[in-house]
Amino acid sequence: MCNMRVAALMVGVCVTAHAAETMRIAVGPEVGEVSLSGKALSCGDDVDDAEFVALQQDALVLRKKGQALWLDDAALPVEAIRCRSANDGPMRVNGVNVQGDVVVMRGKAQLVVVNVLPLESYLQGVLGSEMPKTFPIEALKAQAVAARTYALNKKLEQYGQPFHLGSSVISQVYKGLEADDPRTREAIDQTRGQVLTWQLQPIEAYFHASCGGHTESGLDALGRDLPYLKSVPCPCSKLATSHWTLKVAPKELHPVAGGKASGLQVQGRSPTGRVRRVQVGARSVDAVSFRERLGYMRLKSLDFEVTSEAKDGWVLKGHGFGHGAGLCQWGSRLLADTGKDYRAILEHYYPGTELQVLYE
Numbered sequence: 001m002c003n004m005r006v007a008a009l010m011v012g013v014c015v016t017a018h019a020a021e022t023m024r025i026a027v028g029p030e031v032g033e034v035s036l037s038g039k040a041l042s043c044g045d046d047v048d049d050a051e052f053v054a055l056q057q058d059a060l061v062l063r064k065k066g067q068a069l070w071l072d073d074a075a076l077p078v079e080a081i082r083c084r085s086a087n088d089g090p091m092r093v094n095g096v097n098v099q100g101d102v103v104v105m106r107g108k109a110q111l112v113v114v115n116v117l118p119l120e121s122y123l124q125g126v127l128g129s130e131m132p133k134t135f136p137i138e139a140l141k142a143q144a145v146a147a148r149t150y151a152l153n154k155k156l157e158q159y160g161q162p163f164h165l166g167s168s169v170i171s172q173v174y175k176g177l178e179a180d181d182p183r184t185r186e187a188i189d190q191t192r193g194q195v196l197t198w199q200l201q202p203i204e205a206y207f208h209a210s211c212g213g214h215t216e217s218g219l220d221a222l223g224r225d226l227p228y229l230k231s232v233p234c235p236c237s238k239l240a241t242s243h244w245t246l247k248v249a250p251k252e253l254h255p256v257a258g259g260k261a262s263g264l265q266v267q268g269r270s271p272t273g274r275v276r277r278v279q280v281g282a283r284s285v286d287a288v289s290f291r292e293r294l295g296y297m298r299l300k301s302l303d304f305e306v307t308s309e310a311k312d313g314w315v316l317k318g319h320g321f322g323h324g325a326g327l328c329q330w331g332s333r334l335l336a337d338t339g340k341d342y343r344a345i346l347e348h349y350y351p352g353t354e355l356q357v358l359y360e
Contacts, residue, residue, distance in 0.1 A: 021119040030110040038085030046080040080105035097177040128179035136336035140187035142345040149205040193359040208322025213237030216324035220270040234331035257281030274302040
């Protein structure tokens with residue numbers, strides 16, 4: 001298999017017939033106890049060529065006591081233990097069904113659970129979690145390439161660290177085997193090993209649910225001034241789901257204002273019209289922080305207007321869902337409906353990038 005760092009520089013040259021990248025995914029936050037089950041479990045050190053010892057059991061419990069890692073009722077002389085099921089079968093860890101190996105290691109306070117598995121298997125737990133499985137196959141294929149590229153970029157960034165990505169919306173949503181589906185598997189298989197590159201490096205392939213009619217630049221959305229994250233038009237504005245209304249009560253803004261929230265006004269906007277700063281009472285607040293305080297699921301995007309003000313609060317009317325940079329998932333669906341294939345969709349949302357094969 002091609003070395004990961006070499007492969008990143010030699011995409012399209014370094015290709016191996018059956019190569020597969022491996023990902024390390026932190027499953028959930030740190031926990032005090034880990035319950036693991038699978039057929040005929042075996043355990044070993046957390047290295048790829050470890051020797052695994054059969055435990056003659058189908059379930060185990062790991063805990064952290066003091067600074068030690070405990071397996072059932074025995075303290076282990078290691079900081080991490082790697083477990084797998086017979087014949088590489090699935091396992092269930094703290095209620096999540098996964099493929100591959102499961103590593104349990106001592107974290108800063110409690111225990112960290114890391115799922116170690118091939119990148120293509122990891123995508124089976126991501127694609128159906130990030131995009132509706134009913135979307136057109138070309139939209140699913142575009143999402144598969146974006147998710148694969150994003151994962152590889154983060155692996156390079158986190159090279160040598162205990163894990164490469166988390167499993168929440170902060171990284172890419174990963175739900176293990178719960179998200180697996182024949183349609184998403186088809187999209188993954190048909191794009192196997194394909195990644196987007198800029199100057200032979202996997203790009204930061206950000207994506208979001210809906211841009212509301214125009215994507216945002218990487219600089220304005222994420223503070224990432226990247227040449228392939230430009231603002232481009234998008235058809236998703238025609239969808240009713242791209243438009244929303246939110247009522248905000250004064251008491252919700254008191255903590256943001258640092259006192260009584262007597263007013264809410266937009267102070268500045270990006271070139272696409274998304275809010276950059278808001279005036280909350282007497283305090284000027286960065287719009288990203290404002291959205292975080294209200295909740296990402298409530299204030300769906302920064303493309304909004306404060307349309308009315310009353311004694312019982314303010315009404316915000318907006319467009320889109322998410323930060324707005326990169327691939328728009330609902331826009332991808334509409335482009336696919338018009339006959340665009342996944343290559344054209346990716347070219348639209350990541351202009352100037354190249355679609356290359358890292359492995360087959």
